[in-house]
Amino acid sequence: MLLQIDFASDRPIYMQIRDSIVTGIASGTLKDGDSLPSVRTLGTEIGVNLHTVNKAYQLLQSEGFIEIQRRRGTFIKADSTAKNAADFLEKYGKTLKIIVSEAVTRRVDRAVLHQMIDHMYDELEGTKS
Amino acid sequence: MLLQIDFASDRPIYMQIRDSIVTGIASGTLKDGDSLPSVRTLGTEIGVNLHTVNKAYQLLQSEGFIEIQRRRGTFIKADSTAKNAADFLEKYGKTLKIIVSEAVTRRVDRAVLHQMIDHMYDELEGTKS
DNA sequence: ATATCTGTTATACATTAAATATAACAATAA
């Protein structure tokens, strides 16, 4: 369970923890049923308070990525319910529009964005066993 | 100069102002040389402090989107220096990876992302006179 | 049984970013 945290980042620590878990699931590093470290263990590991880890875990659970079993442990739910494109657009539409807007002003062709995305898909899906 | 601000959004107001200007440039609504309202005028218009607007303007200038001429006004620089894909990836790579990671876990095909992006490109570029 | 570990809850505190509120300055344009 290695976790790269950038303490100087604008992105909050608990969000970086959340992002790492999601990316881990996407890449197959974290598989369905895998157990996660306790909030205390992971907190000590990366040098943050247990509440910071807990906040990430609570968020991940609300998003359906993990299941917290009280006094048993925390486990990956990789069989996350498939959502449709509408839900996805709802969640990330604004962010994507900001990125695309700047791409247009910078004369970055849509093909470049496609390539960037394809590369990320390949990298994530290629790691799966 | 209509500007949609969501005061309940997680995104800071000054960033929303910045985003709107960039999108305006991308869509052609704001053209090279167009003048922007003064920090006081725009602040009053959308109901925020002039410092909030000033913060957005300073950021936009540092990004090369506008030019602030002291005691003259603020103007659009739509001929923003074209940046290469590497610079773009540098700036938005992490954000894109977060989005793509969740897309993979949600079984959202890359084609869906391509379509979303193409749709945004069309919408922005189609408005240009 | 008895520690130990689990997530949970509660409280308090420190730090920082974001935003507001005033006020004043200096130079330009009307």
Add this chain to the structure above:
DNA sequence: TTATTGTTATATTTAATGTATAACAGATAT
């Protein structure tokens, strides 16, 4: 001259983030 411009300075408020302790209740392992 007068109003407007961006700019600078100071102070304050609010909320998010993160830390620090402490305790609780139930499960697990020895």
